[in-house]
Structure formats: structure tokens, C-alpha cells
Amino acid sequence: xxxxxxIIVGAGPxxxxxxxxxxxRGMKVLVFDENEKPGGQLFKQIHKFFGSKxxxxxxxxxxxxxxxxxxxxxxxxEVVLNAxxxxxYQDKEIVVRLGETIEHIKGDAIIIATGASENMVTFPGWNLxxxxxAGAAQTMMNLHGVKPGQKILMLGSGNVGLVVSFQLxxxxxxxxxxxxxxxxxxxxxxHAAKVARTGVPFYLSHTIVKAEGEECVTGVTIAEVDSHFQxxxxxxxxxxxxxxxxxxxxxxxxxxxxxxxxxxxxxxKRGGQVPICDEYGxxxxxxxxxxxxxxxxxxxxxxxxxxxxxxxxAAEYLGYMEETELxxxxxxxxxxxxxxxQGMFAPKNRGKEIRETEEGxxxxxxxxxxxxxxxxxxxRFPGFTHRKGIHPVIECTQNIPCNPCQDACPKGCISIGxxxxxxxIAVADADCINCGMCVASCSGxxxxxxxxxxxxxxxxITLPYEFVPLPEAGTKGIALGRNGQKVCEAEVVAVKxxxxxxxxxxxxxxVPKEYASTARFFRAEA
Amino acid sequence: xxxxxDRSRDIxxxxxxPDDDMIICRCEEITKGEIRRAVHDGMFTLTEIRRYLRTGMxxxxxxxxxxxxxxxxxxELKVSPADLEPATSRAxxxxxxxxxxxxxxxxxxxxx
Amino acid sequence: xxxxxxxHPILGEIEKGRKVTFLYNGKELQGYEGExxxxxxxxxxxxxxxxxxxxxxxxxxxxxIGRCTDCVMVVDGKPNVRTCVTPLKxxxxxxxxxxxxxxxxxxx
Numbered sequence: 001x002x003x004x005x006x007i008i009v010g011a012g013p014x015x016x017x018x019x020x021x022x023x024x025r026g027m028k029v030l031v032f033d034e035n036e037k038p039g040g041q042l043f044k045q046i047h048k049f050f051g052s053k054x055x056x057x058x059x060x061x062x063x064x065x066x067x068x069x070x071x072x073x074x075x076x077x078e079v080v081l082n083a084x085x086x087x088x089y090q091d092k093e094i095v096v097r098l099g100e101t102i103e104h105i106k107g108d109a110i111i112i113a114t115g116a117s118e119n120m121v122t123f124p125g126w127n128l129x130x131x132x133x134a135g136a137a138q139t140m141m142n143l144h145g146v147k148p149g150q151k152i153l154m155l156g157s158g159n160v161g162l163v164v165s166f167q168l169x170x171x172x173x174x175x176x177x178x179x180x181x182x183x184x185x186x187x188x189x190x191h192a193a194k195v196a197r198t199g200v201p202f203y204l205s206h207t208i209v210k211a212e213g214e215e216c217v218t219g220v221t222i223a224e225v226d227s228h229f230q231x232x233x234x235x236x237x238x239x240x241x242x243x244x245x246x247x248x249x250x251x252x253x254x255x256x257x258x259x260x261x262x263x264x265x266x267x268x269k270r271g272g273q274v275p276i277c278d279e280y281g282x283x284x285x286x287x288x289x290x291x292x293x294x295x296x297x298x299x300x301x302x303x304x305x306x307x308x309x310x311x312x313x314a315a316e317y318l319g320y321m322e323e324t325e326l327x328x329x330x331x332x333x334x335x336x337x338x339x340x341x342q343g344m345f346a347p348k349n350r351g352k353e354i355r356e357t358e359e360g361x362x363x364x365x366x367x368x369x370x371x372x373x374x375x376x377x378x379x380r381f382p383g384f385t386h387r388k389g390i391h392p393v394i395e396c397t398q399n400i401p402c403n404p405c406q407d408a409c410p411k412g413c414i415s416i417g418x419x420x421x422x423x424x425i426a427v428a429d430a431d432c433i434n435c436g437m438c439v440a441s442c443s444g445x446x447x448x449x450x451x452x453x454x455x456x457x458x459x460x461i462t463l464p465y466e467f468v469p470l471p472e473a474g475t476k477g478i479a480l481g482r483n484g485q486k487v488c489e490a491e492v493v494a495v496k497x498x499x500x501x502x503x504x505x506x507x508x509x510x511v512p513k514e515y516a517s518t519a520r521f522f523r524a525e526a
Numbered sequence: 527x528x529x530x531x532d533r534s535r536d537i538x539x540x541x542x543x544p545d546d547d548m549i550i551c552r553c554e555e556i557t558k559g560e561i562r563r564a565v566h567d568g569m570f571t572l573t574e575i576r577r578y579l580r581t582g583m584x585x586x587x588x589x590x591x592x593x594x595x596x597x598x599x600x601x602e603l604k605v606s607p608a609d610l611e612p613a614t615s616r617a618x619x620x621x622x623x624x625x626x627x628x629x630x631x632x633x634x635x636x637x638x
Numbered sequence: 639x640x641x642x643x644x645x646h647p648i649l650g651e652i653e654k655g656r657k658v659t660f661l662y663n664g665k666e667l668q669g670y671e672g673e674x675x676x677x678x679x680x681x682x683x684x685x686x687x688x689x690x691x692x693x694x695x696x697x698x699x700x701x702x703i704g705r706c707t708d709c710v711m712v713v714d715g716k717p718n719v720r721t722c723v724t725p726l727k728x729x730x731x732x733x734x735x736x737x738x739x740x741x742x743x744x745x746x
Contacts, residue, residue, distance in 0.1 A: 034620070035703070036723065046648040060648065087617030097622055101631040117705060120594055122548050122558075127708075129685040129698025136702030139722075144677040145652030147641045171643045215696050216685035251593055258615040266608035272593065273612060468647045503648050552700075552708060555692040585707040585718060590700075621707070 004030045006314050007094055007107035009085045009256065012040020013300045014292025015113035016068045016077070017307030018314070023075035025315040030105075031072075032083040032096055037143075039065040040115055042300055044138040046170075047163055048443035048502070050188075050402040052420050054336055055301045058404040058441050060502070062142075064300070088112070088256040092287055109287045109314040112257055113307060116250035116271065116293040121155065124210040130217025134164040134247035141171045149243030153220050154178045155208060156247030157371075159187035159299075164247060165195050170467055175200045176239045179222050181207040181229055184353075184368040188345065189398045190444025196371035197521040199484035204369050209236060211244055220244055252294045262288060269350055270296035280330055281310035289314055298340075298347065305337045343399040343421035358399050359423055372482040373397060375518055382425040383414075383447075386517075390434045390451045390460075394424045395482075395520075396444060408441035439464050440501035449508075452516040459516035460493055465507040470495055471524045479511050479519035488515045490522055530605055531570055537603055540566040550598065551591040553584025558598055565602040572613040575599055582613060587621050642681045658728040675721035675732060676702065676709050687711050687721060691737035712740040 006022050008015045011033035023029045037043065045061025056064050072079065080098070087095035094105050118133040125131070130149065134156065137148040152173050154165045157180035165175045178195065183205050185192050196202060205224055209231065212219040224235035251272040258264050263276040263284035274295055281289040291310035292303035309330055316326040341347055344354050344363075356362055361381060366374040373395060378384050383394025392413050394405065399421040406416045406424065413430035416422050438447045439462055449462035461479075471477070471492045479490035488511050496506040511519045546559025556579050569575045572595065581595050582588030592613065600607040618627065643652055655671035662684065669678025676699050679687070686696040687709045700708040704723035712733040713719040717740070721732070733740040 036725075062649075084620050084622075086619045086622060095617055097618075097620070097626060098631070100626055101629045102622075102627060103631045117589060118701065120590060122545075122550065122594060124545070124548065127549055127552060127695060127697060129687070129696055132699055133701050136699060136722075139702040140677060140680065140699075141643065142649065144673055145643045145646070145649075145654065146677045146680050147643060148680075150641075170647050216698065255615040255619055258612065259617065259619070268608065466647045468645055470647075549693075549695075552697075552706065555690055555695075585710065586705060589705045 001104050001106050003106045004028050006109045008111045010113035011038035011079050012115050013042050014303035014307030016072050017304040018111045018291050018311035019077040020071050020075050021308045021311030022315050023077045025320045027320055029077050031079045032085050033081050034084040038079055044142045046142055050443050051301050052403050088260045090261045108318055111289045111310045113292045114253045114294045116252050119249040121248045123208045128213050128217050131244045134160050134245050137164055137245050147173055151176050151241045152243040153241045154245045157185040161247030162187040162191035177201050179203045179206050181225055189367040190446045192371035194445045196484050197482055202371040250297045254294050280313045302340050305333050309333050340401050342401050364397050382423055385426045390449050391432045392438050393448045393450045396424050396446045404441045405438050408437040436506045439506055440504040453513050458510045459513040460508050460510050461519055462506050462508040465505045475524050477524040480521040481518045482520050487519050550594050551581040553586050554580045556581045561598050562602050576613045660730040662732045669726045672725045675724050675726050678726050688735035711735045
């Protein structure tokens with residue numbers, strides 16, 4: 001039977017990261033993935049990631065995927081695709097299906113990095129063609145270049161639901177509504193805001209009554225629910241749709257570990273059935289490690305760090321590393337991982353209702369219930385200031401670990417400080433040169449460059465614009481407010497698309513100056 | 527004995543509900559009502575439900591329905607889903623044709 | 639029905655293989671070599687991939703990554719082929735699956 005130092009199941013961000021670390025230390029590493037292409041969900045992520053520079057912030061998911069693949073290639077990692085691991089046994093033997101044959105392979109160490117699968121929610125009509133998972137929408141749009149549908153209702157306001165809704169709009173679909181049974185939006189406020197300002201209505205405390213259609217989805221009815229998730233009579237709303245997207249959570253795919261006999265636990269904070277493991281991914285069976293979503297649902301940034309930890313732990317287990325060296329390396333990675341696990345959406349804060357930021361500012365309730373900051377709420381945040389001349393307005397109002405805006409400005413106009421979850425502050429007395437780097441660098445698309453008074457009764461607002469067709473200078477249209485409703489007439493002054501902006505175009509529009517603090521999106525139409 | 531598996535425990539009568547005809551196991555087309563009735567027939571564990579009804583034994587091997595089935599059975603037993611032992615996990619973890627399962631790649635003579 | 643994305647604001651021009659012709663229930667349709675059969679069908683407006691064995695209900699793409707098996711069809715005579723992860727080839731014969739066969743239920 002063939003034998004490898006390390007066999008990794010799953011070539012997603014955590015699996016590849018583990019493979020790279022282990023291979024760098026001289027181990028013979030084999031990675032199996034059941035898909036045709038490696039990278040897991042990473043290549044479907046077309047948005048810029050959050051975090052700090054060490055977390056690859058500001059870089060788009062699929063670019064990080066390409067970088068990982070190149071690094072794995074250079075380190076001599078062997079990735080076998082279309083390889084479905086169908087069994088894992090306690091003595092670290094793997095049974096894998098390769099095409100028309102199966103093979104038994106032994107690993108001296110095994111890392112399971114199989115990720116997670118989507119949860120389901122049932123309602124009459126949920127089996128109809130047209131009801132798809134959010135991951136399915138992403139796969140079709142971003143991997144295959146096909147629109148999942150024309151008119152779509154999204155169920156779920158976690159980061160997946162919010163991000164996929166935005167991606168649907170980017171590829172030309174119409175998102176008619178974003179619905180969640182919970183009373184508050186589960187994902188980042190900035191993700192919700194960039195969807196809301198395009199005009200998508202949010203229906204919190206609502207869920208689907210039924211999907212209509214004979215051969216496929218033709219419509220959907222939603223209704224409000226009370227605190228016990230029971231429908232409230234008379235609150236039904238109907239939408240004509242051809243697609244319903246479900247983004248209702250992820251569950252770890254940990255069956256292989258259970259099969260091998262690892263100690264498991266049902267941990268709702270981690271997403272369900274997870275192996276009991278230490279903070280470096282060691283399970284109850286020596287030599288079997290875990291990394292990424294399979295050990296607890298988080299995100300790609302955490303998965304990559306966990307992968308590297310597991311890779312190092314496996315290296316030490318097999319004697320390719322000294323324990324002391326391992327401890328130092330693990331401490332560094334642990335600090336990086338800990339940096340991500342802070343703020344309002346940290347795993348430790350899951351389920352808690354947070355009413356104030358770390359700075360003591362009341363969070364925007366409207367953002368949590370409708371997806372946009374109300375015009376009278378924005379004034380209390382440190383990123384929002386009134387000033388003469390062009391200046392950045394940073395509408396980032398929740399504590400999340402993220403700071404590319406600080407580094408983006410060459411003039412020091414934006415400050416976050418050492419604690420990367422702090423709210424960004426628009427620095428007083430800083431000289432904005434209108435380079436636009438802050439607008440382009442904000443992964444949450446929450447920064448605008450505003451000139452509140454051009455002297456002729458108008459104001460200009462520069463906003464991030466990642467849609468096609470790209471309007472041209474001179475195009476007349478309307479400006480939408482944070483809530484996606486029309487606030488006034490607008491005209492495009494300029495559209496800048498520099499390489500440094502990495503596909504985030506900067507659209508500058510002119511509006512009557514009384515709308516300088518409310519106009520936040522442009523639509524080219526009467 | 528695990529308190530949940532104690533079949534002499536009274537879990538109440540099966541009460542029909544309006545959504546009993548909702549399909550839960552998509553592959554085998556098993557409805558919510560069938561699952562709930564199975565619990566009252568004495569199937570208190572997920573492994574038994576799977577054997578009794580074939581939920582999780584269809585083409586997708588439980589990838590889609592297992593969490594849903596768990597929730598329905600737990601509610602019928604009046605316990606938390608976290609208290610239910612998941613159905614046995616065994617190879618093959620993914621559906622595989624018999625002829626491939628039996629087609630073991632031949633090793634070269636001699637070991638590496 | 640314009641369901642293919644021509645230019646994507648982030649991904650640019652989506653690269654495809656060469657254009658090929660395939661048969662869907664006897665009808666000639668076009669797609670791109672190597673893309674999943676399901677993607678080619680979606681672009682041509684096909685929603686129903688199969689009808690279930692017991693209740694004869696329509697099913698289509700659900701997970702799009704080969705896990706849920708709702709998108710299976712009869713491909714080149716073989717049933718239960720997951721169209722969302724099977725690459726399209728020139729001349730492929732794709733048929734709606736009824737239960738586990740390509741024959742409508744009345745004829746089974």
C-alpha cells in the first residue's frame with residue numbers, strides 16, 4: 001500500500017495552506033480534492049477580503065486562491081483532483097475513489113480540511129427547480145459565467161446572503177428582496193449597506209410562506225414572523241421571481257472524522273457536529289488533524305491560518321520540526337488568528353446583542369434591521385465629518401477587524417490605530433489630495449470622497465462602483481440615498497478606473513449641495 | 527441506558543400537522559409526516575429512522591436532509607437536536623457505483 | 639433570454655472553451671466544451687432536469703457542486719449523471735430523467 005508522510009483531504013484554503021507549510025519542512029504531501037478544480041470556495045469570492053495586511057486584506061478571494069496554488073506548486077505539493085475520499089480509518093488509512101478505481105493509501109499523518117456544506121430550510125415548494133443554494137448561485141455566476149436567474153429572492157442575511165446578493169446584482173440579476181427570519185442582519189453592516197443602496201429592500205423578521213410554480217419557481221410569498229417565528233396574519237407579501245436563493249448557514253462536513261472514531265461534539269457555536277480538537281487542530285486520534293470550516297464555521301482568512309497551524313503540528317508530530325520551533329511558530333499564527341476573532345462578529349460574541357461599539361457609540365439600529373444607516377444616525381460616527389474641500393467620509397460603523405483604509409491614504413487622513421477593530425476616524429487637519437485610494441481600498445465599499453460645497457450650489461460625491469455598464473462622464477441620472485431610494489437628480493462628473501484600484505471604479509457625481517450627506521449611489525436613468 | 531433511547535418514555539401522541547406532506551428527504555421523497563410517524567412507531571434514533579424510512583440512503587447519501595431529519599426527530603422526541611446521536615457514518619462517504627467500489631487498483635509487485 | 643454573462647465587472651471576459659453542439663431531448667442546442675452540462679442547459683433556459691420516481695415532481699439545479707444529486711439526467715444513455723459537475727462534450731445526448739430512466743412514466 002502506498003504511504004505518504006501527510007495526506008490532506010480537501011484542497012480549499014485551509015488544505016492548501018496546510019500542504020504548503022508541511023511541504024516547506026520537507027514532508028511528502030498529497031492533497032485529495034473531490035472537485036475538478038482546487039481552491040474550495042475561494043475562487044468564487046470576487047470581493048476584497050477584510051482584515052489587515054497579514055490577513056491578505058484588500059485582495060480579492062480568487063486572487064488569494066491563485067497565490068495559494070502558485071505557492072503550493074512551488075513547494076512541491078501534489079494535488080490530486082477528481083479524487084473522492086470515501087473512507088478514513090483509525091489507523092490513518094484512506095480509501096479514495098480515483099475515476100473508475102478505488103485505492104487504499106496510508107498516511108503517517110492526516111489533515112481533514114473538507115470544509116462545510118449548506119444548510120437547508122423547508123417551505124412548500126422548496127423542491128421546485130429555481131430554488132437553489134447561495135453557493136450554487138456563486139458557482140454559476142463566478143465560475144461558469146451563467147446567470148442563475150433574472151429575478152431573485154435571497155433568504156438569509158448572514159455574510160453569505162449579503163455577499164452573494166451583491167454578486168448577483170454585479171452580474172446583472174435583479175434581487176427583489178433580501179429576507180431573514182431573524183430580527184437583525186447577521187452579516188457585516190457594510191456588506192448590507194452596499195446592497196441596500198442599490199435599492200434592494202430588506203425584510204427582517206420575515207420568512208418564506210411558499211414558493212409558487214408548477215414546473216419551476218414563478219413567484220414567492222413571504223410574511224412577517226413574531227418572536228416565536230410564527231407567521232403574523234395579514235403580513236403576506238408576494239414577489240414575482242424565477243429564483244429563490246437559500247443562504248441559511250453552513251454545517252461542517254465532518255463525517256470522515258466521525259467514521260475514523262474521533263471524539264465529536266455537537267457545538268452550535270461552531271456550526272454543528274465538529275471534532276473535539278485543541279487550538280492547533282489536533283483531534284483525539286494522534287496523527288489526525290483538522291483545519292478550516294470542518295472544525296468550526298468561520299471564514300477563509302481564519303481557515304488559511306488554521307491550515308498552516310495544522311500543517312506545522314503535523315510536521316512536528318512526524319519529527320520534521322522541533323517542539324520548541326513549533327511553539328514559537330504557533331504562537332505567531334495564534335496571534336494572527338486571534339486578531340481576526342475580535343469585534344462585533346467574533347465567534348465569542350455570536351448570539352449576543354451588541355448595542356454599543358467598543359468606543360461607546362450606539363450602533364446603528366437601522367443598519368441592523370433595514371440594511372442601511374439612517375441619515376440621523378450617521379452623524380455620531382468618527383468617520384463622518386463636515387469639512388471644507390474634498391475629504392473622505394468613512395461610513396464604517398461596526399467594530400470589525402479591518403484596516404486597509406488606514407494604510408491606503410498617503411496623507412494620513414484616516415486613522416484606526418493599533419487595535420484593528422477600532423472604528424476608522426476621519427483625521428482633522430489632514431490634507432486630502434483626492435487620490436481615491438481610500439475609496440478603492442475599502443473592502444466594505446464604505447468610503448466616499450465628498451466636497452460638500454463646490455461654490456456653485458452643488459456638491460460632488462465620489463463612490464465605489466463595481467458594475468457594468470460603467471457610466472460615462474456627462475451621463476445624467478439620479479442619486480440614491482443609503483436606503484436605495486431616489487434623493488435627487490445627479491450627473492456623472494468623472495469615472496476613474498486605475499489599475500491601483502483593482503477593478504473598483506470611482507464614480508464622481510454632482511448633486512445639489514443639500515444632498516451632500518445623503519446621496520450615496522448613482523443610477524443612470526430618468 | 528441513554529435516557530433518549532428509553533422506549534418506554536411517553537412522548538405523547540402523533541398529532542397531524544398541516545406541513546406533514548412537505549418533502550424532507552429529496553432523494554427518496556420522504557415527507558415530514560412519515561418521519562414524525564416513524565418516531566411514534568418506536569424509531570428513536572437517527573440510525574433507525576434511516577433504516578426504517580431510507581432517509582439518507584438515496585443518491586446523495588444524506589448530504590441534504592440529515593440536519594433536517596435530526597431537527598424533526600428531536601422535536602418529536604422533545605429533546606434538543608444536540609442530544610441526538612447522529613446516524614452512523616461509514617464508508618462510502620459519497621455515493622459510488624458497486625463496480626467501482628469493487629475495482630481496487632492493482633499494486634505493482636513489491637513495496638515502495 | 640440572456641443568461642450568459644458577457645462582461646463581468648470584476649472577472650472581465652469569462653473565458654470559455656470552443657462552442658459545441660449537443661442534443662437535449664433530441665433538440666440541438668449549443669454550449670461550450672468543458673463547462674458543466676447544467677451550465678449549458680441553464681444558459682439555454684432549461685429548468686427541469688428530471689422528474690422524481692415516486693411523486694413525478696420536477697427537479698433541477700440545487701447545489702451546483704455535485705452534492706445534492708437533484709440535477710441528474712440521462713447522459714449518453716447513462717442515468718444518474720450529475721450534470722452540474724460533468725463537463726459538456728460535443729455531440730452529448732442529454733435526456734430528461736424520469737425516475738431512473740429516460741422513458742416518460744406512462745411508457746415505463
